[in-house]
Amino acid sequence: MTPALEISHLRKVYRSGTVAVEDVSLTIQEGDFFGFLGPNGAGKSTTIHCITGISNPTSGTIRIFGVDAVANYREARKLVGLSPQEFNVDPFANARNIVDWMGGYFGMHSAERKRRVDMLIERFELVPHANKAFRELSGGLKRRVILARAMVNNPKLLILDEPTAGVDVELRMDLWRYLQELNRDGTTILLTSHYLEEIERLCKTIAIVAKGRIVRNGPKEEFFTEPGGLERAYLAATGKAADHVAVAAK
Amino acid sequence: MTINWIGLWTMVRRELQRLMRVPIQAVVAPLISALLFIFIFGFVVGGRIRNFGHYSYLEFVLPGVVMMNIVSAAFLQATSQIYFQRFQKSIEEILVAPLSYVEMIAGSISIVVIRSVLTAVGIMLIGWAFGAVHMHSFPEFLFWVTFVSMIFGFLGIIVALWAKTFEQLNILMVFFIQPLSMVGGVFNTIEMLPPWLRWLAYGNPLFYFINGLRHSMIGFTEGPAMFGAAFTVMLAAVLGTIVWRLYAVGWGLRE
Incomplete structure (x- = not known):
C-alpha cells in the first residue's frame, strides 16, 4: 500500500543560515494517527511547512x-488539509468566508462547498459567530475556524500543528472525539502537540524530533512498555532527561 | 492540466470583498482626484489653451488622466493585495491550495485589471459629464487598459514580494511612476517640449501608454503606434515571466 506520507532525508536551511531541519525521514501509513x-x-x-508548500525544502523528497x-x-496539495499553529488569516474576514474561500481554492463547486461549510460551521459550534470578523472572536473560536478551514476539502491527510494550544477543555475533548471519528473513517492524521496526554490518547504511531532529526519513531505501545512511559522516553530522546532528574533532585 | 477556475474566481471574489471594505480608498479617492485634474487642467486652464486639431484641451488631457489613474490603481492594488497577505500570512492559504503558480498570479492580476477597468470607467463617466469623452477604437482602448494594468500589476507584485516595510511599497510609485506619468505627455504634446528634452519623452515607457490610450480615444498620436503596442506586450510578457519565476522559487513568499 502507498504510504500517506513518505519523507526522505528532508533538510531545510533558512536564508539566514539557520538549519531548521537537519535530516528527517519518516513514513506514515494510510489510516495512521x-x-x-x-x-x-x-x-x-x-x-x-515543507510538506504543505509554505516552505521550500533545501533537499530531500516528500x-x-x-x-x-x-x-x-x-496534485499533492489536493490531498492535504492544514491547521497551522499560527492564525494565518485575514483578520477582517468573517468565519464563514474564511472556510468558504478555502473550499473555493480547492476547486469545490458552490453547492458542495456550501454543504460542507454549513456542516463544519455547525460541527465546530460556530453558527452564532459565522458572520463575525475573525479578529472579534475569542482564541478558542479562532482555533475552531482554523480547524474547520483545514477540513473543508475533506483531506485524505490532515495535518494539525498544535491544534489544542490555548483552547478550553470542552473544545479539546470535542476535537479529540471528532479526530478519532475522522481517523476511523479513513483520514490519516499527523498531529503535533506539547500535550503528551493528547498524543498518548489519540496516536497510533509516535515520532520524536530533536535538533532537526528524528530521534525516536515507533508504535505507541513501544513507548509504554518502557518504565516512565512516553514522558520519560520523550525526555530521554530529546536529551532533557538529565536536566529533568537534576531539577527533580533539587 | 486542467485550470482551477473555481480557485481563480475565489481569489477574485475574496479580493473584491476586501475592496468593498475600503470603498473610499479604492473607488472614491481616484475619482475625486480625476475630477480635480479634469476640472482644473482641462476646464479652467484648458479654456485658455488652443485646440489640438479637432479636439479641445480637455479632450486631449482626459486620456492622460485616465492612464495615470489606471497605472496608480493597478500598482496599488497589486502591492496592497500581496503585501497585506504576506504581512497577515494569509498568503499561506493560497500556497497550500492546489493552485499552480500561473493560477496564483492570474488570480491576483485579474483583480488588478478589474479595479483598473472600474477606475477607467468611473473617470470616463466624469469626463462624459464634461462632454469630453470620445472613442476612436474601443478594442484599442481595451488593449491599453488591460496591458498597462497587467504591467503595473506585475511591477506591484514584485515590489510587494521585495518590501519588508510599508514604507518600501511607495518607493517605486513616488520616485519613478508618478514623475514619469507627469512627464509622459499627460498635459502636453512632445512638440511643446524644448527639442533637447524630447528624447526623454521617447525614452519614457509611460509616454507610449498615454499616447496609445489617447489614440484609442481621440485618434491623436505623436509616436510610432505599432512600436508602442509591441513594446507594451513585450514588457508585460517579460514582467509576467519574472513574476512567475519569483513564485516558482518562492522569493518573498515562502520561507
Missing part, C-alpha cells in the same frame, strides 16, 4: 500518497 513530538524549535513546524510534493505540488 501519527504523533509528531519535539521541543520548541526542533523542526516540527518547518517539516510541516511524497504524499505517492505524489511528489515539490515536482507535482498541485
Whole structure:
C-alpha cells in the first residue's frame, strides 16, 4: 500500500543560515494517527511547512500518497488539509468566508462547498459567530475556524500543528472525539502537540524530533512498555532527561 | 492540466470583498482626484489653451488622466493585495491550495485589471459629464487598459514580494511612476517640449501608454503606434515571466 506520507532525508536551511531541519525521514501509513513530538524549535513546524508548500525544502523528497510534493505540488496539495499553529488569516474576514474561500481554492463547486461549510460551521459550534470578523472572536473560536478551514476539502491527510494550544477543555475533548471519528473513517492524521496526554490518547504511531532529526519513531505501545512511559522516553530522546532528574533532585 | 477556475474566481471574489471594505480608498479617492485634474487642467486652464486639431484641451488631457489613474490603481492594488497577505500570512492559504503558480498570479492580476477597468470607467463617466469623452477604437482602448494594468500589476507584485516595510511599497510609485506619468505627455504634446528634452519623452515607457490610450480615444498620436503596442506586450510578457519565476522559487513568499 502507498504510504500517506513518505519523507526522505528532508533538510531545510533558512536564508539566514539557520538549519531548521537537519535530516528527517519518516513514513506514515494510510489510516495512521501519527504523533509528531519535539521541543520548541526542533523542526516540527518547518517539516510541516515543507510538506504543505509554505516552505521550500533545501533537499530531500516528500511524497504524499505517492505524489511528489515539490515536482507535482498541485496534485499533492489536493490531498492535504492544514491547521497551522499560527492564525494565518485575514483578520477582517468573517468565519464563514474564511472556510468558504478555502473550499473555493480547492476547486469545490458552490453547492458542495456550501454543504460542507454549513456542516463544519455547525460541527465546530460556530453558527452564532459565522458572520463575525475573525479578529472579534475569542482564541478558542479562532482555533475552531482554523480547524474547520483545514477540513473543508475533506483531506485524505490532515495535518494539525498544535491544534489544542490555548483552547478550553470542552473544545479539546470535542476535537479529540471528532479526530478519532475522522481517523476511523479513513483520514490519516499527523498531529503535533506539547500535550503528551493528547498524543498518548489519540496516536497510533509516535515520532520524536530533536535538533532537526528524528530521534525516536515507533508504535505507541513501544513507548509504554518502557518504565516512565512516553514522558520519560520523550525526555530521554530529546536529551532533557538529565536536566529533568537534576531539577527533580533539587 | 486542467485550470482551477473555481480557485481563480475565489481569489477574485475574496479580493473584491476586501475592496468593498475600503470603498473610499479604492473607488472614491481616484475619482475625486480625476475630477480635480479634469476640472482644473482641462476646464479652467484648458479654456485658455488652443485646440489640438479637432479636439479641445480637455479632450486631449482626459486620456492622460485616465492612464495615470489606471497605472496608480493597478500598482496599488497589486502591492496592497500581496503585501497585506504576506504581512497577515494569509498568503499561506493560497500556497497550500492546489493552485499552480500561473493560477496564483492570474488570480491576483485579474483583480488588478478589474479595479483598473472600474477606475477607467468611473473617470470616463466624469469626463462624459464634461462632454469630453470620445472613442476612436474601443478594442484599442481595451488593449491599453488591460496591458498597462497587467504591467503595473506585475511591477506591484514584485515590489510587494521585495518590501519588508510599508514604507518600501511607495518607493517605486513616488520616485519613478508618478514623475514619469507627469512627464509622459499627460498635459502636453512632445512638440511643446524644448527639442533637447524630447528624447526623454521617447525614452519614457509611460509616454507610449498615454499616447496609445489617447489614440484609442481621440485618434491623436505623436509616436510610432505599432512600436508602442509591441513594446507594451513585450514588457508585460517579460514582467509576467519574472513574476512567475519569483513564485516558482518562492522569493518573498515562502520561507
